[in-house]
Amino acid sequence: MHKAGTLMNSYTAVGVLQACAELSLLKLGMEIHASLLKYNREFGIYEGNALAVMYAKCGRMGEALRIFGEMGEKDNVSWNSVLSGYVQNGLYEEAIGFFYEMLESGFKPDQVSVISIASALGRLRNLLIGREVHAYAIKQGFDSDLQVGNTVMDMYTKCFHVIYAERVFHQMPAKDYISWTTVIACYAQNSCHMKALEMFREVQKGGMEVDSMMIGSVLQACSGLECLSLLKQIHCYTIRHGLLDLVLQNTIIDVYGECGKVDHAFQVFERIENKDVVSWTSMITCCVHNGLLNKCLSLFTDMRNDNVEPDSVALVSILAATAGLSSLVKGKEIHGHLIRRSLITDGSVSSSLVDMYAQCGNIENSFKIFDRARCKDLVLWTTMISACGMHGRGKDSIELFREMQEMGLIPDHITFLALLYACSHSGLVNEGKHYLETMTSEYGLEPWPEHYACVVDLLGRSGRMEEAYKFIKSMPIEPTTAVWCALLGACRVHLNHKLGEVAAEKLLELEPENPGNYVLVSNIFASMGKWKDVEMVRTRMQERGLRKDPACSWIEVGNKVHAFVARDTSHADSVAIYTMLDEIMQRLEMDGGYVEDTRFVLHDVREEEKKRLLHGHSERLAIAFGLIQTPEGTAIRITKNLRVCGDCHEFTKLVSKLFDREIVVRDANRFHHFRGGSCSCNGFW
Structure with missing residues (x-):
C-alpha cells in the first residue's frame, strides 16, 4: 500500500501500530510515528493510544509517556495504556503514582485499571493499598468480573494472605481454569499443601481443563509435603495427559531432588532431548541438595561440553558445591568465569562467593568480595557475619552487625543465628546473651x-x-x-x-x-x-542397622582432591606419607615436647595401641601429604568431615611451628588457622 502511494488513514495507522506492538517491532513502529509526523497530521485519540501502547510494549516508557502528555484528548484507554505499560515493564511504584494521578485528574478507573493496579500491588506485596483497590472494585461492581476476580486473588496470594484469596475465590459467580490454577497456586505457595491437593481433586472431579501451570503448583505442594508417592502419581498423570513439557520436566527434577530421590531425577533428566540451562541447573541443584558434590562438578563440565552457557543461578549452585568440597582451585575458576561473564554484580552471586571463599578457608578473599559489592543486602551482610564466625573472628562479626544496623537494615532470624554462632565460637558469653535479648526485645523475633x-x-x-x-x-x-x-x-x-x-x-x-x-x-x-x-x-x-560415618580428611593439591581415612594405606604415595609422619613424630618428640594424649582414643585397648590409633588419624595423613607435595612456606588447607580431636589439634599446632607453615583445617564445627604453634580458635571448638 505504501509503495502504491496510498496514504494511510487513522484505521491503517492504528492497525499497523497494533501489529508492531504485538511483535515488538520498535523500528517499524517509529517509522509509522515519523510518517504521521511527516504529513503534519494532528494525532487523533486512536493514533495516540496506539502509539503509547506500541512504545510501552517495546519497553520505551519515556516515549509512551511523552505521547500521552502531548495528547489533547484522553480517554480511559489512554490512561490504562500507560498504566498497564508501567506494570508490563516492572515499574510498579511508578504505576501506583500514575494511578493516583489518574484519580486526581477525575478519570474513573474501570475493570482494566483495577486489573493493572492490582497486579502491581501484588508484586510489591502492598496489602494495605491492595485491600483499598479491592474495596473499590466491590463498590463499582467489578468484583463479579472474572478477570478482576482472578487478578485480585493473585494479588492476595503474592501478599501471603490466603484467607482473603480464598474468600475471593468462593465469592466469584463464575470460575475458569485460571481461577482454579490461581487458588491452587495460592495454597501451594503459602504452605497449605493438603488444601492445594484437595482443590486439584475438585478440578479432576469437575472434568475441568488442566494445564502445565496448574500441575506446576501441584508439584510445589508435593515438594512441600516431601511425599514421593504423590509425586510419582502426578508425574504419571502428566505423561498420560501429554502435559510433560520442558518446564514441567525441570520442575519434576527439582521435586525429586527435594524428596531425596536423585536416581529418579536423573532418569527424568536423561530423557530430556533438548536440555536447557534450567534442566542442567535443576540437576546440579538436586545433587547439591543431596550432598553429591563431586557429581555437581562433573555435571557442570558436561553442561559446558554440551555448549550450554551457565547463568548466575547455575553458577551459584556450583559455588555451593565447591564450598562444600572446600575446593579453592575450582572456586577460583568459577569466580573467573563470573568476572568474564560480568555476573559478579548479582547479589546472590556476591553472597555465594563470600561463602565459598570462607568455606575454602580464605576469609581474606571473602572480605574483598564483600567490600567491593556495590549493593549490600541483608543476605550479604549475614553471609559475611557467618563467615567471620566460622573462622573464630567473633568480634569482627559483632562489628559487622553494628555497621549493618547503622545502614538501616533490619536483621532477621538467620542474621541473629549467624551472630550467636560467632559468639559461641569465640567464647563471647556476655555478648551472646545480650544479642539473644536484643533479638526479642528490640526486633520482636521469637527465637x-x-x-x-x-x-x-x-x-x-x-x-x-x-x-x-x-x-x-x-x-x-x-x-x-x-x-x-x-x-x-x-x-x-x-x-x-x-x-x-x-x-x-x-x-x-x-x-x-x-x-x-x-x-x-x-x-x-x-x-x-x-x-x-x-x-x-x-x-x-x-x-537398628545404623552405621557411623568413618572419619575422612581431604586436601586439594593442584586440580586433584586427595582423600584419606584413618590408617589409610590405599594412597599411591602411602609409603612416603608414613615416612614423613615418622619424621614429624621424631621432631615433635625431640624439639616440641609432644606427648600423646590418649584420652581422645575412645576404645578400650592398651596404651600402646591407643598411641598407634592416634598416629593414624586421617588429618595427620593429609598434613604429611601436604608437607611432601606443596612448596615450603605455602599454606596447607585440609577439610575433615568430623570434629578434630584434642590430640590432633595439639599435634597440628606443633607442626605449624616446627615446619613454619600455616595449616588451615576445616572440621565439622569450624575453621582452625594454625600459625607458629597457636590456633585461631583459642580452645573454643
Whole structure:
C-alpha cells in the first residue's frame, strides 16, 4: 500500500501500530510515528493510544509517556495504556503514582485499571493499598468480573494472605481454569499443601481443563509435603495427559531432588532431548541438595561440553558445591568465569562467593568480595557475619552487625543465628546473651530452637555447665536434639559426667534413628571409662542397622582432591606419607615436647595401641601429604568431615611451628588457622 502511494488513514495507522506492538517491532513502529509526523497530521485519540501502547510494549516508557502528555484528548484507554505499560515493564511504584494521578485528574478507573493496579500491588506485596483497590472494585461492581476476580486473588496470594484469596475465590459467580490454577497456586505457595491437593481433586472431579501451570503448583505442594508417592502419581498423570513439557520436566527434577530421590531425577533428566540451562541447573541443584558434590562438578563440565552457557543461578549452585568440597582451585575458576561473564554484580552471586571463599578457608578473599559489592543486602551482610564466625573472628562479626544496623537494615532470624554462632565460637558469653535479648526485645523475633542451641553451646564451651542446664530448663519451648547435642558436647570437653548422662538419655529418646547421636553418646561414655555402656550403645546401633560415618580428611593439591581415612594405606604415595609422619613424630618428640594424649582414643585397648590409633588419624595423613607435595612456606588447607580431636589439634599446632607453615583445617564445627604453634580458635571448638 505504501509503495502504491496510498496514504494511510487513522484505521491503517492504528492497525499497523497494533501489529508492531504485538511483535515488538520498535523500528517499524517509529517509522509509522515519523510518517504521521511527516504529513503534519494532528494525532487523533486512536493514533495516540496506539502509539503509547506500541512504545510501552517495546519497553520505551519515556516515549509512551511523552505521547500521552502531548495528547489533547484522553480517554480511559489512554490512561490504562500507560498504566498497564508501567506494570508490563516492572515499574510498579511508578504505576501506583500514575494511578493516583489518574484519580486526581477525575478519570474513573474501570475493570482494566483495577486489573493493572492490582497486579502491581501484588508484586510489591502492598496489602494495605491492595485491600483499598479491592474495596473499590466491590463498590463499582467489578468484583463479579472474572478477570478482576482472578487478578485480585493473585494479588492476595503474592501478599501471603490466603484467607482473603480464598474468600475471593468462593465469592466469584463464575470460575475458569485460571481461577482454579490461581487458588491452587495460592495454597501451594503459602504452605497449605493438603488444601492445594484437595482443590486439584475438585478440578479432576469437575472434568475441568488442566494445564502445565496448574500441575506446576501441584508439584510445589508435593515438594512441600516431601511425599514421593504423590509425586510419582502426578508425574504419571502428566505423561498420560501429554502435559510433560520442558518446564514441567525441570520442575519434576527439582521435586525429586527435594524428596531425596536423585536416581529418579536423573532418569527424568536423561530423557530430556533438548536440555536447557534450567534442566542442567535443576540437576546440579538436586545433587547439591543431596550432598553429591563431586557429581555437581562433573555435571557442570558436561553442561559446558554440551555448549550450554551457565547463568548466575547455575553458577551459584556450583559455588555451593565447591564450598562444600572446600575446593579453592575450582572456586577460583568459577569466580573467573563470573568476572568474564560480568555476573559478579548479582547479589546472590556476591553472597555465594563470600561463602565459598570462607568455606575454602580464605576469609581474606571473602572480605574483598564483600567490600567491593556495590549493593549490600541483608543476605550479604549475614553471609559475611557467618563467615567471620566460622573462622573464630567473633568480634569482627559483632562489628559487622553494628555497621549493618547503622545502614538501616533490619536483621532477621538467620542474621541473629549467624551472630550467636560467632559468639559461641569465640567464647563471647556476655555478648551472646545480650544479642539473644536484643533479638526479642528490640526486633520482636521469637527465637528458633537453633538460637537456643547456640546459647547452650556458648555457655557449655565456656565451662558454665550448670548455667547451660538451667537455661535449657527455662526455655519457653521443648528442647530439641540440637540443644541436647550442644550440652552433651560440652559435657565431654569439661568431663561433666552427671549432666552428660542426662543429655545422652534425652538425645536418644528424641532421635533414636540418628546414628550421629549414638556416636556422641558412645563417646561420652568412653570418656568416662564406662566401656560396658559403650558396648551397649554400639549394640543398639547394630540392632537398628545404623552405621557411623568413618572419619575422612581431604586436601586439594593442584586440580586433584586427595582423600584419606584413618590408617589409610590405599594412597599411591602411602609409603612416603608414613615416612614423613615418622619424621614429624621424631621432631615433635625431640624439639616440641609432644606427648600423646590418649584420652581422645575412645576404645578400650592398651596404651600402646591407643598411641598407634592416634598416629593414624586421617588429618595427620593429609598434613604429611601436604608437607611432601606443596612448596615450603605455602599454606596447607585440609577439610575433615568430623570434629578434630584434642590430640590432633595439639599435634597440628606443633607442626605449624616446627615446619613454619600455616595449616588451615576445616572440621565439622569450624575453621582452625594454625600459625607458629597457636590456633585461631583459642580452645573454643
